[in-house]
Amino acid sequence: MALDEFGLIRRYFARPGLESPGLRLGIGDDAALLDLPAGETLAVSTDTLVAGRHFPHDATPFDIGWKALAVNLSDLAAMGARPLGVTLALTLPEADEVWLAAFAEGFFALADGHGVPLIGGDTTRGPLSITVTALGAVPPAQALRRDGARADDLLFVSGTLGDAGLGLAFALAQPLSWLGEFPPAHRVHALARLHRPTPRLALGQALRGIASAAMDVSDGLLQDLGHLLAASGLGAELQLEQLPLSPGLHYLAGEGGGARQQVLSWALAAGDDYELLFSVAPGQRGAVEALARQLDLPLACIGRLTSAGGLCLTWDGRPWEHERPFGYQHFRGAPDV
Amino acid sequence: MALDEFGLIRRYFARPGLESPGLRLGIGDDAALLDLPAGETLAVSTDTLVAGRHFPHDATPFDIGWKALAVNLSDLAAMGARPLGVTLALTLPEADEVWLAAFAEGFFALADGHGVPLIGGDTTRGPLSITVTALGAVPPAQALRRDGARADDLLFVSGTLGDAGLGLAFALAQPLSWLGEFPPAHRVHALARLHRPTPRLALGQALRGIASAAMDVSDGLLQDLGHLLAASGLGAELQLEQLPLSPGLHYLAGEGGGARQQVLSWALAAGDDYELLFSVAPGQRGAVEALARQLDLPLACIGRLTSAGGLCLTWDGRPWEHERPFGYQHFRGAPDV
Numbered sequence: 001m002a003l004d005e006f007g008l009i010r011r012y013f014a015r016p017g018l019e020s021p022g023l024r025l026g027i028g029d030d031a032a033l034l035d036l037p038a039g040e041t042l043a044v045s046t047d048t049l050v051a052g053r054h055f056p057h058d059a060t061p062f063d064i065g066w067k068a069l070a071v072n073l074s075d076l077a078a079m080g081a082r083p084l085g086v087t088l089a090l091t092l093p094e095a096d097e098v099w100l101a102a103f104a105e106g107f108f109a110l111a112d113g114h115g116v117p118l119i120g121g122d123t124t125r126g127p128l129s130i131t132v133t134a135l136g137a138v139p140p141a142q143a144l145r146r147d148g149a150r151a152d153d154l155l156f157v158s159g160t161l162g163d164a165g166l167g168l169a170f171a172l173a174q175p176l177s178w179l180g181e182f183p184p185a186h187r188v189h190a191l192a193r194l195h196r197p198t199p200r201l202a203l204g205q206a207l208r209g210i211a212s213a214a215m216d217v218s219d220g221l222l223q224d225l226g227h228l229l230a231a232s233g234l235g236a237e238l239q240l241e242q243l244p245l246s247p248g249l250h251y252l253a254g255e256g257g258g259a260r261q262q263v264l265s266w267a268l269a270a271g272d273d274y275e276l277l278f279s280v281a282p283g284q285r286g287a288v289e290a291l292a293r294q295l296d297l298p299l300a301c302i303g304r305l306t307s308a309g310g311l312c313l314t315w316d317g318r319p320w321e322h323e324r325p326f327g328y329q330h331f332r333g334a335p336d337v
Numbered sequence: 338m339a340l341d342e343f344g345l346i347r348r349y350f351a352r353p354g355l356e357s358p359g360l361r362l363g364i365g366d367d368a369a370l371l372d373l374p375a376g377e378t379l380a381v382s383t384d385t386l387v388a389g390r391h392f393p394h395d396a397t398p399f400d401i402g403w404k405a406l407a408v409n410l411s412d413l414a415a416m417g418a419r420p421l422g423v424t425l426a427l428t429l430p431e432a433d434e435v436w437l438a439a440f441a442e443g444f445f446a447l448a449d450g451h452g453v454p455l456i457g458g459d460t461t462r463g464p465l466s467i468t469v470t471a472l473g474a475v476p477p478a479q480a481l482r483r484d485g486a487r488a489d490d491l492l493f494v495s496g497t498l499g500d501a502g503l504g505l506a507f508a509l510a511q512p513l514s515w516l517g518e519f520p521p522a523h524r525v526h527a528l529a530r531l532h533r534p535t536p537r538l539a540l541g542q543a544l545r546g547i548a549s550a551a552m553d554v555s556d557g558l559l560q561d562l563g564h565l566l567a568a569s570g571l572g573a574e575l576q577l578e579q580l581p582l583s584p585g586l587h588y589l590a591g592e593g594g595g596a597r598q599q600v601l602s603w604a605l606a607a608g609d610d611y612e613l614l615f616s617v618a619p620g621q622r623g624a625v626e627a628l629a630r631q632l633d634l635p636l637a638c639i640g641r642l643t644s645a646g647g648l649c650l651t652w653d654g655r656p657w658e659h660e661r662p663f664g665y666q667h668f669r670g671a672p673d674v
Contacts, residue, residue: 024378028568029483030415030552031382031473036373041361044456045368046424046470050463078367087383089426089468119381126387127464131426133383136368146366215367231365 011097012104013088013118020117022084032119034085040137045075051128055195056171061099063195064130065106070197071218072134073114074274077204078216080144081136083114088121089131106196114201144207144214144278146231151307153212153279155236156288156299158200160246161221162263165270167194186248193246197274202295207278210287214278220269224277225311232279235306240315243267244300279305348434349441350425350455357454359421369456371422377474382412388465392532393508398436400532401467402443407534408555409471410451411611414541415553417481418473422456423448426468429460443533451538481544481551481615483568488644490549490616492573493625493636495537497583498558499600502607504531523585530583534611539632544615547624551615557606561614562648569616572643577652580604581637616642 014027024033036042049068051057059067069086076083088107092099111118119135167190168174200216207214213232217224221243229236245253245267253263280288285301292299306312313320351364361370373379386405388394396404406423413420425444429436448455456472504527505511537553544551550569554561558580566573582590582604590600617625622638629636643649650657 024477025480025482030412031380031418031471033416033475033477033480034379034381035477036379042371042373042379042472043368044371044422044424044470044472046426046457046468047459048426048428048461048468050428050461053461053463075367079370081368085381087381087470089383089385089470091385091387091466120383122384122468124385124387124390126390126466129428129463129466131383131385131459131468133381133424133426133470134368135379135381138370140361140370140372143362143370145362 012100013121020085020115023117023119026117026119027121032085032087034119034135036084037137039139041140041143043076043079043081043136043138043143044133045072046131046133047071047075048129048131059195061102062106062109065103066110066196068130068132069107069110070199070274072132073110073116073199073201074197074216074218076134076136077199077201078144078214078276079136079138080142080204080208080214081138082205083116083134083136083201085117085119085135086111087133088118089124090121091124091126091129093125093128139208142208144204144211146213146215146228149213149228149232149234149279149305150281151234151305153281153305154285154301155238155277155279155303155305157217157221157244157275157277157302158203158297158299159273159275160244160249160298161217161273161275162249162267162270163190163193163246164197164272165266166190166249166252167192168270168272182248183251186246186251189246190248194272197272199274200276200297203276203291203297206291206295207276210284210291211278211280214276217273217275217277218271220271221277222268222311223271228277228279229305229309229311232305235309235311236303237306237312237314238303240264240313240320242300242302244298349437350458357422357452360454360456363454363456364458369422369424371456371472373421374474376476378477378480380413380416380418380473380475380480381470382409382416383468383470384408384412385466385468396532398439399443399446402440403447403533405467405469406444406447407536407611409469410447410453410536410538411534411553411555413471413473414536414538415481415551415613416473416475417479417541417545417548417551418475419542420451420453420471420473420538422454422472424470425455425458427458427460428463428466430462430465476545479545481541481548483550483552483565486550486565486569486571486616486642487618488571488642490618490642491622491638492575492614492616492640492642494554494558494581494612494614494639495540495634495636496535496610496612497581497586497635498554498610498612499586499603499607500527500530500583501534501609502603503527503586503589504529505607505609519585520588523583523588526583527585531609534609536611537613537634540613540628540634543628543632544613547621547628548615548617551613554610554612554614555608557608558614559605559648560608565614565616566642566646566648569642572646572648573640574643574649574651575640577601577650577657579637579639581635
């Protein structure tokens with residue numbers, strides 16, 4: 001962004017007053033310098049958000065700033081890591097100060113809430129795109145990898161699933177007849193879940209020593225669970241009646257005309273919920289329940305892992321038949337199944 | 338990039354055979370896990386390359402892959418850091434496998450040359466853009482910051498300056514009459530300098546304990562030096578006749594018709610050379626000369642730092658008058674000054 005770059009960075013992102021433990025040198029040199037806590041390993045995650053693909057073109061800059069950071073902090077949470085700092089690579093079609101101010105407000109609303117400093121970045125001119133790299137720390141033996149699950153471990157998921165899928169239907173004004181008289185409060189909730197997801201950082205760190213494996217639900221439960229199963233070399237039984245749904249989705253599931261099927265599709269395959277999916281040994285069920293109370297966050301047991309490969313879906317104990325496979329790609333291509 | 342993403346990552350970027358000291362977990366989980374050498378601090382740098390802005394639209398994918406990594410490793414070099422790993426966020430308009438294979442070839446040609454593992458990343462669909470985050474390590478007291486320079490320190494620059502500016506003139510087929518009969522070998526050299534810059538990693542690490550301040554020359558010597566002076570609260574005298582030029586630019590400087598002025602402009606302001614600019618105490622001149630021999634890399638003394646602010650340009654000891662200010666923006670806007 002040539003000569004403008006330095007002014008922009010200073011005005012919206014430098015914030016020289018911010019001190020953070022371990023941060024030796026922040027924005028303004030060739031590289032930032034960051035100390036890692038003794039005995040811990042560095043956790044690194046990078047995700048890009050592209051306009052029109054990861055957020056609607058009319059998403060507010062506040063929400064874009066929030067979400068670009070949230071999806072990366074969610075990866076650290078899924079690793080059991082504590083965030084130490086983030087870098088921001090921001091590509092913008094023009095140096096629009098109103099947009100930048102609102103973007104920075106959203107970004108820092110989330111960053112400050114978790115005490116995460118912005119330690120470096122780059123601003124360039126081009127089609128709108130945001131890449132955040134999140135740096136965190138975790139004691140290496142306690143990192144929540146995907147490959148640690150064992151047969152008979154219980155599968156849990158935090159919060160509720162499917163809200164972001166419903167939110168996207170609202171955001172894209174999809175012609176779903178049963179959404180017409182949807183209670184406004186539920187609509188607001190679903191849009192907030194889509195645009196301002198909550199990285200489960202406290203949960204991730206609390207699961208150290210409890211969970212055998214963990215990951216975040218970004219691409220949809222079925223697809224993400226598939227990655228966990230592949231990494232651990234296991235199969236799973238998933239009890240669909242146990243999927244945690246928000247009041248709005250419970251309300252919708254009671255409507256006719258394919259609404260229940262749509263709700264299940266969102267919960268299983270829409271993605272963008274950024275909840276944590278994790279496995280624990282059966283003896284740890286009590287520890288998980290205690291954690292749910294302590295964090296005031298629902299943690300639902302949705303199934304168990306099996307030594308036999310493959311994924312078995314049940315509803316109230318009976319095999320559940322779905323006519324078409326679910327998946328992110330499918331959902332985006334045909335949202336009104 | 339939906340379901341394609343995983344296949345693409347696996348095919349071109351995962352390379353499970355690659356082991357690297359300290360890398361506990363590479364691509365494939367929510368985050369990579371990387372151990373930092375005891376007693377060292379983490380150095381982090383992020384840079385984005387956008388098509389049409391940081392490289393011509395017809396740049397080869399090999400060169401784009403190389404350069405996206407090179408500009409970030411150059412930042413680590415400028416910090417005196419040793420690279421530990423990099424992440425790659427790649428946004429592509431389409432999953433073109435021929436393009437991806439060549440991009441990966443260029444990226445890994447440089448990465449493997451320095452033993453730098455790719456530890457994580459993200460592939461998304463959208464306008465072509467590449468963001469690399471480079472992670473390195475340096476003993477904190479020896480990091481080459483911009484703010485450590487002192488008055489009377491000598492200013493050095495590595496390699497030669499201005500080649501990338503000349504290369505860009507060729508790449509854009511700019512109508513500069515004196516380029517018509519330019520020797521082909523010099524043309525090839527200039528284009529290679531533009532497209533495949535050399536991060537001065539060995540020099541950066543060797544300058545630990547010798548240089549008082551350092552940075553890389555990415556935006557042009559005058560602009561970058563300005564940042565170093567601002568960070569250190571100093572001014573400088575720059576001896577323009579000492580600027581290190583490649584044989585091609587020496588050849589050009591002898592031509593008439595504004596060629597010498599153009600050569601100076603490239604050397605001072607075109608940027609993209611990714612050489613290291615550094616300061617040393619006067620007593621360290623011998624150490625720098627020894628380093629130049631040891632690394633077989635020219636290290637030219639181009640001036641000295643002054644307690645009086647501002648930048649004084651001289652030619653053979655006389656004040657040098659330039660009619661217009663130099664700078665990246667200026668150069669791009671009017672390349673034929």
